[in-house]
Each structure stands twice: as structure tokens, then as C-alpha cells.
Amino acid sequence: MSVEFDVKMTAAKIYDYMLYQIFTSFSGILGEAVGLLLIVGYFLSHKIIYLIAGVVIVFYLPVALYFQARKQMQSPAFKEPQHYKLSEDGIEITVCGQSDSAPWEAVAKVVSTRKNIIVYTNKIRASLFPIEDLGEDVTKVVEIISTNVDPKKVNIKL
Numbered sequence: 001m002s003v004e005f006d007v008k009m010t011a012a013k014i015y016d017y018m019l020y021q022i023f024t025s026f027s028g029i030l031g032e033a034v035g036l037l038l039i040v041g042y043f044l045s046h047k048i049i050y051l052i053a054g055v056v057i058v059f060y061l062p063v064a065l066y067f068q069a070r071k072q073m074q075s076p077a078f079k080e081p082q083h084y085k086l087s088e089d090g091i092e093i094t095v096c097g098q099s100d101s102a103p104w105e106a107v108a109k110v111v112s113t114r115k116n117i118i119v120y121t122n123k124i125r126a127s128l129f130p131i132e133d134l135g136e137d138v139t140k141v142v143e144i145i146s147t148n149v150d151p152k153k154v155n156i157k158l
Contacts, residue, residue: 002087009130010073011066016114018065020113037054038057039054077096091119110155117142117145119145138158
């Protein structure tokens with residue numbers, strides 16, 4: 001079995017991926033916890049500097065990621081639709097007339113967010129399969145991934 005689909009990347013889809021990346025990492029969680037502790041510190045000590053620092057820390061990262069996602073959309077690779085083919089052999093992607101492929105053994109993990117299925121081939125390289133772009137093929141995509149990737153590496157919740 002195989003499935004083919006096209007993905008048109010948007011800033012919102014990239015932003016969703018970036019939020020997942022940051023808020024599942026130790027540094028992202030730690031940063032938000034420090035920001036929240038500073039806000040709590042304001043209520044305990046009534047020192048306005050704690051409130052200002054806490055709000056800046058809590059809101060800086062999501063806002064910065066949003067602008068970074070918008071900046072990434074300027075890349076030629078995201079201006080054109082990305083064509084994916086998933087088969088028993090692996091994942092094949094074609095962007096701007098250039099093809100690349102990865103066998104299923106190269107997949108490090110697969111997770112889902114509200115908007116994306118994210119297939120990691122290493123810690124920093126990932127393919128985004130936006131759920132809205134998959135349409136009716138979402139169940140086929142999940143089935144192919146679940147069949148070909150070690151179940152310990154798959155965490156898809158739709």
C-alpha cells in the first residue's frame with residue numbers, strides 16, 4: 001500500500017511544529033516555569049519588576065517563534081507545494097523538482113499535534129504532514145506509519 005499527497009506549508013503549520021519542539025524540551029519548559037514563578041513572585045512581594053520580567057519571559061518565546069515561522073515561509077522550499085509518497089520502502093519527498101527519500105528505519109520518532117503529524121528522521125530534521133492537507137488520506141498515512149515504524153517510536157493521537 002502507498003499514499004501520495006501534497007502539502008502546502010503555511011506559517012501557522014510551521015508555528016505549530018515550533019511550539020511542539022520548544023514546549024516538549026527541557027529548556028522550553030524551564031523557561032516558562034521561571035516566567036510563571038516570577039509572576040507568582042509578584043503576587044507575593046508586590047514588586048512590579050517580577051511581573052514585568054515574568055510576562056516578558058512567558059510571552060517572548062511564543063511571539064518570537066511566530067515571527068520565526070513567518071520568516072521561514074520566505075524560503076523557496078515552502079513557497080511550492082511539497083509532494084510526499086509513503087510506501088513500504090519509506091518516505092519520498094519532492095520539492096521544487098528535487099527528490100529525497102528516507103527508509104522507515106531512519107525514522108527516529110513520529111508524533112502528532114493539533115495540526116500536524118511530525119515524522120522525525122533525526123533530532124532536527126522532520127517532515128510535517130498537516131492534517132488539513134491530508135484530508136481523507138489521514139487514516140491511510142497513520143496506517144502506513146504504524147505498520148512500518150517501530151511502535152515504540154510512534155505517538156499519534158488524532
